[in-house]
Amino acid sequence: MRDRNKLLQVAAENLLKKAELGKAIGLFEKLHPADAAEIIGDLPDDFQKMIFETWDIPRAADTFQEMDEQEQMDIVELLSTPLISDILEEMEADDVADLLGAIGKKDAHRILAAMDKEDAQEALRLMEHGEDTAGGIMTPEFVALRKDMTAQESIDLLRAEAPGAETIYYVFIVNRDDQLVGVISLRDLIIGQPSRLVEELMNPSVIYVDVDTDQEEVARIMSRYDLLALPVVDREHRLLGVVTIDDVVDVIEEEASEDIYRLGGVIREERLDSPAIESIKNRLPWMAFNLGTAFLAAGVVSLFQDSISRVVILAAFMPIVAGMGGNMGTQTLTVTTRGIALGQLEFREGIRVIARQVGIGITIGAVTGLLAGLVAYLARGNPYLGLVLFLAMTVNMGVAGLAGAGIPIVLRLLRQDPALGSGVIVTTFTDIFGFLAFLGLATTMLRFLI
Amino acid sequence: MRDRNKLLQVAAENLLKKAELGKAIGLFEKLHPADAAEIIGDLPDDFQKMIFETWDIPRAADTFQEMDEQEQMDIVELLSTPLISDILEEMEADDVADLLGAIGKKDAHRILAAMDKEDAQEALRLMEHGEDTAGGIMTPEFVALRKDMTAQESIDLLRAEAPGAETIYYVFIVNRDDQLVGVISLRDLIIGQPSRLVEELMNPSVIYVDVDTDQEEVARIMSRYDLLALPVVDREHRLLGVVTIDDVVDVIEEEASEDIYRLGGVIREERLDSPAIESIKNRLPWMAFNLGTAFLAAGVVSLFQDSISRVVILAAFMPIVAGMGGNMGTQTLTVTTRGIALGQLEFREGIRVIARQVGIGITIGAVTGLLAGLVAYLARGNPYLGLVLFLAMTVNMGVAGLAGAGIPIVLRLLRQDPALGSGVIVTTFTDIFGFLAFLGLATTMLRFLI
Numbered sequence: 001m002r003d004r005n006k007l008l009q010v011a012a013e014n015l016l017k018k019a020e021l022g023k024a025i026g027l028f029e030k031l032h033p034a035d036a037a038e039i040i041g042d043l044p045d046d047f048q049k050m051i052f053e054t055w056d057i058p059r060a061a062d063t064f065q066e067m068d069e070q071e072q073m074d075i076v077e078l079l080s081t082p083l084i085s086d087i088l089e090e091m092e093a094d095d096v097a098d099l100l101g102a103i104g105k106k107d108a109h110r111i112l113a114a115m116d117k118e119d120a121q122e123a124l125r126l127m128e129h130g131e132d133t134a135g136g137i138m139t140p141e142f143v144a145l146r147k148d149m150t151a152q153e154s155i156d157l158l159r160a161e162a163p164g165a166e167t168i169y170y171v172f173i174v175n176r177d178d179q180l181v182g183v184i185s186l187r188d189l190i191i192g193q194p195s196r197l198v199e200e201l202m203n204p205s206v207i208y209v210d211v212d213t214d215q216e217e218v219a220r221i222m223s224r225y226d227l228l229a230l231p232v233v234d235r236e237h238r239l240l241g242v243v244t245i246d247d248v249v250d251v252i253e254e255e256a257s258e259d260i261y262r263l264g265g266v267i268r269e270e271r272l273d274s275p276a277i278e279s280i281k282n283r284l285p286w287m288a289f290n291l292g293t294a295f296l297a298a299g300v301v302s303l304f305q306d307s308i309s310r311v312v313i314l315a316a317f318m319p320i321v322a323g324m325g326g327n328m329g330t331q332t333l334t335v336t337t338r339g340i341a342l343g344q345l346e347f348r349e350g351i352r353v354i355a356r357q358v359g360i361g362i363t364i365g366a367v368t369g370l371l372a373g374l375v376a377y378l379a380r381g382n383p384y385l386g387l388v389l390f391l392a393m394t395v396n397m398g399v400a401g402l403a404g405a406g407i408p409i410v411l412r413l414l415r416q417d418p419a420l421g422s423g424v425i426v427t428t429f430t431d432i433f434g435f436l437a438f439l440g441l442a443t444t445m446l447r448f449l450i
Numbered sequence: 451m452r453d454r455n456k457l458l459q460v461a462a463e464n465l466l467k468k469a470e471l472g473k474a475i476g477l478f479e480k481l482h483p484a485d486a487a488e489i490i491g492d493l494p495d496d497f498q499k500m501i502f503e504t505w506d507i508p509r510a511a512d513t514f515q516e517m518d519e520q521e522q523m524d525i526v527e528l529l530s531t532p533l534i535s536d537i538l539e540e541m542e543a544d545d546v547a548d549l550l551g552a553i554g555k556k557d558a559h560r561i562l563a564a565m566d567k568e569d570a571q572e573a574l575r576l577m578e579h580g581e582d583t584a585g586g587i588m589t590p591e592f593v594a595l596r597k598d599m600t601a602q603e604s605i606d607l608l609r610a611e612a613p614g615a616e617t618i619y620y621v622f623i624v625n626r627d628d629q630l631v632g633v634i635s636l637r638d639l640i641i642g643q644p645s646r647l648v649e650e651l652m653n654p655s656v657i658y659v660d661v662d663t664d665q666e667e668v669a670r671i672m673s674r675y676d677l678l679a680l681p682v683v684d685r686e687h688r689l690l691g692v693v694t695i696d697d698v699v700d701v702i703e704e705e706a707s708e709d710i711y712r713l714g715g716v717i718r719e720e721r722l723d724s725p726a727i728e729s730i731k732n733r734l735p736w737m738a739f740n741l742g743t744a745f746l747a748a749g750v751v752s753l754f755q756d757s758i759s760r761v762v763i764l765a766a767f768m769p770i771v772a773g774m775g776g777n778m779g780t781q782t783l784t785v786t787t788r789g790i791a792l793g794q795l796e797f798r799e800g801i802r803v804i805a806r807q808v809g810i811g812i813t814i815g816a817v818t819g820l821l822a823g824l825v826a827y828l829a830r831g832n833p834y835l836g837l838v839l840f841l842a843m844t845v846n847m848g849v850a851g852l853a854g855a856g857i858p859i860v861l862r863l864l865r866q867d868p869a870l871g872s873g874v875i876v877t878t879f880t881d882i883f884g885f886l887a888f889l890g891l892a893t894t895m896l897r898f899l900i
Contacts, residue, residue, distance in 0.1 A: 032657070032675060034674050034675055034676075155640065158637075158640065159640055159641055186636055186637075186640075187608075187636075190605065190608065190609055190636075190640070191609055207482075222699070223699050223700070223703065224484050225482060225484055226484075226696040228678065228695065228696070245678065245695050245696070245699070246676040246678070246695070248699070249672070249673050249676075249695070249698070249699060249702065250673070252699065252702050252703060252706070253673065253702060253706070253792075256702070256703070256706030256709075256710070257788060257792070259706075259710060260706070260709060260710055260713065260784060260787075260788050261784060261785075261788065263710065263713065263714060263784070264713060264780050264781055264783065264784025264785070265777055265780055265781050265784070266781050266784050266785055270785050271789060271794055272785065272786065272789030272790075272794040272795055272799075272803050273794060273799070273803075276806050276809050276810050276813075279785075279806075279810050280810055280813050280814060283781055283810070283814060284814055284817060284818075286781075287774065287777065287778065287814050287818050288818060288821065290773070290774060290777045290818075291770070291774060291818050291821060291822055294769065294770040294773045294774055294822075295770065295822075295825065297769055297770075297773070298766045298767055298769060298770050299766075301765055301766035301769065302763065302766040305762045305763065305765070305766070308758070308762050308765050309759065309762040312755045312758050312759045313752065313755065314765075315751055315755070315758050315764075315765035315768075316748045316749075316751040316752040316755070317748055318765075318769075319744065319747055319748060319751065319768075319769060319772065319881065319885075320741070320744040320745065320747075320748050322769065323740070323744045323747070323877075323881065324737065324740060324741060324744055326776075326877075327715055327737065327740045327873075327874060328733075328737065330714050330715055330873060331714055331715050331716050331733055331736075333714065334710060334711060334713070334714025334715070334716050335711075335714070335716055335720045335722065335729075336722065337710075338707060338710050338711065339721060339722035340722075342703070342707070344721055344722040344723060345722055349722075349723070353722050353723075356726050356729075359726050360726050360729045360730055360733070363726070363730050364730060364733060364734055364737050367734060368734075368737050368738060368740075368741050371738065371741060372741055372744075372745075375745065423777075423780060423873075424777060427773075427776075431769065431773065435769075
């Protein structure tokens with residue numbers, strides 16, 4: 001199947017190259033919507049328009065749903081209001097809410113007005129929740145059972161309602177006030193005796209989240225407890241919706257990408273195939289900021305011009321102190337940020353974690369500093385040069401531990417994203433402090449170095 | 451439920467502090483196995499031993515299964531062979547295979563010999579597959595339907611076999627030769643008319659993978675096509691097992707962690723709460739290697755001692771060139787590595803991606819270089835100093851784009867992990883080249899700089 005999809009994909013692309021749009025559309029229909037969406041997303045606007053106008057609504061909706069938000073927004077502008085509202089009616093309400101929240105208010109209202117009332121209201125309700133919360137990623141389309149139904153009645157109900165495959169595998173049980181009281185798997189319903197009450201078969205200790213729980217926390221809970229579906233409740237414990245595992249897979253990838261980009265000093269996600277001009281616009285402000293921090297470090301060096309002019313070899317050794325500190329700081333930042341993301345940090349342990357990282361930094365700084373000092377001594381025949389290098393590296397790598405662990409932990413305490421303190425902030429610390437420690441020490445011991 | 455778990459967890463920890471082990475064990479039984487596993491994993495050996503010896507086998511197995519591999523290996527050493535083999539018999543075969551593959555061969559054989567024959571054989575078969583392949587993460591415990599069964603017969607079979615909740619939601623269909631021919635969701639089985647043949651109800655275009663497919667590719671396919679279960683076949687297209695989404699969630703987190711650590715120059719995963727001595731052992735070899743590369747860069751600088759002694763301010767500006775190149779290189783590396791991990795790189799596009807990144811580097815280098823050059827000119831009153839800084843930054847940030855994109859792409863072509871070329875390799879390039887470009891240019895233009 002996978003190979004077949006790949007073949008069809010190549011064939012469709014070839015047909016498009018020859019401008020045989022009709023045949024290509026035929027092939028798209030044989031592709032998995034995710035594959036079709038990928039190819040179509042890259043096509044010129046008029047091709048995209050023609051394809052969506054040719055297709056029946058369910059197929060158009062399936063494919064549209066697989067596109068990323070930017071592509072969806074582009075297509076919304078291409079299609080007529082009746083067509084796009086028909087397509088949105090076929091989609092899952094949480095995806096509709098995300099899209100409508102992303103496009104302008106005016107467009108959203110125009111489309112909502114053309115949609116079926118019930119679908120529109122459902123989307124509107126979901127749009128009230130933050131996009132990155134449990135409420136924002138849950139689907140409100142689920143079947144809940146009442147606890148006084150029998151297993152057979154439950155199965156009959158499911159058969160009649162035929163809910164989407166996404167949410168049927170765990171069925172949640174509510175009381176008369178729609179409050180969540182239990183969960184049962186479809187498996188246990190089928191295996192259970194038809195006449196028994198759901199209440200007797202269900203598991204009453206169901207794991208749930210509040211509607212405003214952050215999506216990262218939702219992902220952590222589902223991953224930790226190996227859940228396929230997680231119910232979302234309001235303040236009165238009423239069941240509002242269900243987060244399903246496929247949405248969480250996307251969240252996990254999204255959050256991991258975000259951390260990776262931030263740590264690497266890339267502020268906004270950037271695709272490998274996005275145009276160069278976008279990458280430049282994306283990165284330039286941050287690089288200009290970096291330039292500012294680089295001048296700060298250069299300013300520190302320029303304070304010691306006199307020492308350098310008297311012992312020129314200091315200029316060669318000073319990047320070692322700064323660079324090793326930068327590497328240590330990046331390592332520490334990585335371990336700390338990832339550790340926080342994976343839930344390894346307990347609140348009260350912050351100070352201990354920082355202290356440990358400072359200790360690790362000083363130890364590794366002392367060991368590599370000793371090595372570097374020895375090399376410097378042997379190369380230049382001056383033990384004091386080695387001593388200065390050793391001391392500066394030990395201190396600076398302690399600073400690296402402090403900055404690398406401290407910055408994300410403090411950000412976390414301030415309820416900010418720990419990855420915001422990306423590598424550049426940490427290496428600014430280690431650069432400035434490294435130059436200061438090395439050149440400062442060298443200046444105080446200058447008479448031994450000449 | 452979540453809050454209740456948290457409360458129980460704190461209570462259990464408090465009881466343990468007061469050494470009230472009996473009461474704590476009682477509380478553990480009320481915790482979710484994942485939570486119990488976390489606390490127990492941190493307890494002293496004799497407590498762990500006592501808990502597992504007190505519990506009945508299913509509870510012990512549930513909790514043991516939630517521990518990470520290192521903790522499991524520690525417990526294997528604490529418990530008697532009959533007890534550990536009883537626990538393993540209760541676990542899923544893929545987890546058993548992972549654990550037995552991780553402990554020594556001698557121990558594995560001792561435990562396998564004590565296990566139920568069928569369970570042992572299943573684990574042995576799985577151990578033949580690479581741990582990071584579809585075969586290594588699939589479960590062989592699934593129910594396959596024959597295509598000539600009716601919907602009712604199928605449901606009866608499922609009821610009788612009562613397979614684990616993990617694999618029941620999609621049921622795969624095989625022919626007489628056990629070859630995979632289709633898939634049906636439990637939902638469609640229930641909704642379908644009881645008398646119809648499975649063959650008529652099933653979806654014949656089922657997405658599958660070969661047994662030796664890399665787990666990263668497995669995760670990509672399941673995430674792309676929003677699958678809850680993915681069948682695994684052998685060369686003859688026979689159904690061997692099923693990969694379920696909860697295993698893939700772990701794979702995605704694992705692979706994201708691996709990329710994050712590698713990019714940050716952390717070679718082996720490190721927990722925030724692991725002892726300092728382990729972190730030091732873990733990072734020291736890599737930092738020693740870094741020291742070597744730092745000395746390389748220092749060596750380049752020392753070649754230009756003569757120029758620096760005549761224009762000391764060069765020492766202050768040279769870290770700007772190297773540092774900006776390093777930041778650019780890290781950004782490019784991050785975008786490229788993540789792009790490859792997310793499947794954005796098409797094979798034939800490698801050269802184009804590299805060229806684009808070089809272009810981006812040169813452009814940003816020219817813009818920030820112009821800025822830096824102007825500042826240098828205004829600060830020192832020498833336009834040639836500004837010119838040298840501008841040229842060196844432009845060139846070095848082009849090199850940063852080349853190294854940052856080229857290293858991971860070449861590693862990928864060589865079928866290595868693209869993240870192997872971590873930041874340090876790239877910044878070694880940009881340091882050395884930055885110093886060389888800046889000090890080299892300055893030396894050739896020395897008479898204008900004095």
